[in-house]
Amino acid sequence: MTYCRRKRIADKVMDEDEIKEESCTLLELATQTMDIDSAIEWMAKRRLLSNSVNCGTCGEPCTLITLTKKLDKKIWNCRRHNFTQSIRKGSFFERSRMSLLDLLLLINMWVEDYQQKEMMEQLHVNKNTIVDWCNFLREVVEWDLQKSPTVLGGVGEDGTPIVVELGESKFLNSRYHKGQWRAGHWVFGAIERRSGKCCMVEVPNRKQQTLEPIIRQWILPGSRIIADAWVSFDLLKDIDFRLYSNDSVVHERDIVNQNDPNVHAQIIENTWMRAKRKLKKQCGTSDALFSSYLHEFLWKNKVKKKPFGHLLMTISRLYPV
Numbered sequence: 001m002t003y004c005r006r007k008r009i010a011d012k013v014m015d016e017d018e019i020k021e022e023s024c025t026l027l028e029l030a031t032q033t034m035d036i037d038s039a040i041e042w043m044a045k046r047r048l049l050s051n052s053v054n055c056g057t058c059g060e061p062c063t064l065i066t067l068t069k070k071l072d073k074k075i076w077n078c079r080r081h082n083f084t085q086s087i088r089k090g091s092f093f094e095r096s097r098m099s100l101l102d103l104l105l106l107i108n109m110w111v112e113d114y115q116q117k118e119m120m121e122q123l124h125v126n127k128n129t130i131v132d133w134c135n136f137l138r139e140v141v142e143w144d145l146q147k148s149p150t151v152l153g154g155v156g157e158d159g160t161p162i163v164v165e166l167g168e169s170k171f172l173n174s175r176y177h178k179g180q181w182r183a184g185h186w187v188f189g190a191i192e193r194r195s196g197k198c199c200m201v202e203v204p205n206r207k208q209q210t211l212e213p214i215i216r217q218w219i220l221p222g223s224r225i226i227a228d229a230w231v232s233f234d235l236l237k238d239i240d241f242r243l244y245s246n247d248s249v250v251h252e253r254d255i256v257n258q259n260d261p262n263v264h265a266q267i268i269e270n271t272w273m274r275a276k277r278k279l280k281k282q283c284g285t286s287d288a289l290f291s292s293y294l295h296e297f298l299w300k301n302k303v304k305k306k307p308f309g310h311l312l313m314t315i316s317r318l319y320p321v
């Protein structure tokens with residue numbers, strides 16, 4: 001046992017805005033966190049591990065000591081009171097036996113849309129471990145989506161209504177699979193044309209009582225709504241239509257309206273295509289995980305500029321250390 005007498009890991013811990021700005025490639029991350037000491041410091045700086053711990057008996061700051069037989073080779077200790085605490089305690093990583101560096105790399109790969117097979121090969125871990133961690137990460141981003149829900153539309157700074165496209169589409173189309181009938185998933189969605197911000201949700205049907213609360217929740221009054229045939233003009237009219245600007249509805253097959261080329265639903269068609277391609281690849285035939293994969297798509301669409309930093313910040317919020 002050797003003592004390095006450190007009472008805290010990093011000299012300075014980053015604030016949320018700094019963590020959010022983090023964007024490094026897999027190679028950069030691997031270089032910055034090459035050994036266990038630099039990996040621990042990198043994580044403490046970003047609030048993923050406690051930067052200091054107080055003794056449970058005397059309340060004085062513990063010392064970080066090296067214990068080679070431990071998983072992370074480091075542990076918090078108060079020698080006077082025989083108090084020890086794992087450096088992972090209370091963190092997102094507490095439940096895992098994987099090395100901290102591998103967990104960081106896994107998070108980076110997940111953000112960058114690596115296939116599970118590639119993660120298995122790169123990190124030399126089994127499929128169940130990868131599946132579990134991808135599930136944990138989806139739980140984190142689902143929490144983030146719930147905490148800060150996306151709202152669309154409203155009135156722009158110049159006083160003109162912001163255009164929001166509404167529509168629906170069927171994912172993982174109805175089919176027989178291994179002798180079983182699969183119904184597919186109806187998804188209702190909205191996208192703000194100028195920013196590309198979008199909302200999507202799986203819906204059991206297209207009834208007014210299903211869609212109305214969703215539209216109210218997502219779309220701000222004053223928006224210009226362009227919808228395809230499924231979201232009928234009548235439906236919008238029934239939902240206190242005065243709240244939204246009066247506009248024409250584009251027919252499903254008629255993606256560009258002949259009378260007004262601005263009235264089209266191309267952006268949403270494009271987003272459906274991206275979402276479908278991704279979900280088909282990821283979720284295959286797993287109906288149970290459909291919503292969770294849909295949330296992953298929405299979250300990644302939302303934070304596309306700095307997804308890694310945003311994810312680290314969300315983990316540090318959900319697992320404060």
Ligand SMILES: [Zn+2]
Nearest residue numbers: 055058078081
């Ligand atoms: Zn003590």
